[in-house]
Amino acid sequence: MQFSFLPKQPHPIVSYLRVGRLLYYSLIIFIVESWFYWVKLNEAIQFAAAWIIFFWAWSFMFSFIHIFLVLADGWSRYQNYKRAKDQFFMHGFNRRIVDTYIGSKCQRMAALEAARELGIEDEVKAYHKAKGVKWYHYVPYFMIKDPWFGFKKHFWSRTFLEPNYKSRFNYSDYEQLVLQA
Structure with missing residues (x-):
């Protein structure tokens, strides 16, 4: 264990929302779009040509x-976040851990949230900066390197079907956490 003191830990729902905040902003947009398109589709069914x-x-x-x-x-x-938090807790800041989650903006946000909750966010941000990661790097790096990513099983399983990860530590109970580690 690398930590002698942990900041107060947020509720898991708060962490869940922080990890995917960009995704949930887009979720709101997709819900509004779907409603708008549904209204337009119903109008078109009644009054428009087939192509419309x-x-x-x-x-x-x-x-x-x-x-x-x-x-x-x-x-x-969120599964990435829980895994990264456990890894950071057990090993402290480690470039290999950060590299695991550097490939996309969403994965970086998951690792950054885990690091923030453990008090090592500045080290992770500095490492991202040293690796040339910019705030506007939203498109995952693998999409740029391999335009056929959508046809690969690894993409679907790693992006949408990450298995449930059960955290190894109870971060809300620090005294017990010290005994576990």
Whole structure:
């Protein structure tokens, strides 16, 4: 264990929302879009040509499916957060741990939230800066390197189907945490 003092830990729901905040902002947008496209689709069914119906149906399906993709992505990033927090707690700041979560903005946010809750956020941010990660790097690096990423099983399992990770430590009970470590 590397920590002699831990900051007060937030409730898991707060951590869950912080980890995926960008995703949940987009979730709101997709919900509003879906509603808008649904209204337009219903109008088109009554009064428009087939190509207009197809356009609004495609737009609605695109937004509606993304609601579930965003929820799955948020869940997967929360699993990354729990794993990163355990790893940081056991090993302290470690470049290899940070490198595991450096590939996408959402994974970096998960690791940063874990580091923030353990009091090592500045070290992780400094490492990101040293590696050339900018605040506007939203598109995951693997998408730029491999345009066929969507056809790979690894992408789907790592992005949307991350298995449930049960944290090894109870961070809200510091006295017991010291005894566990």
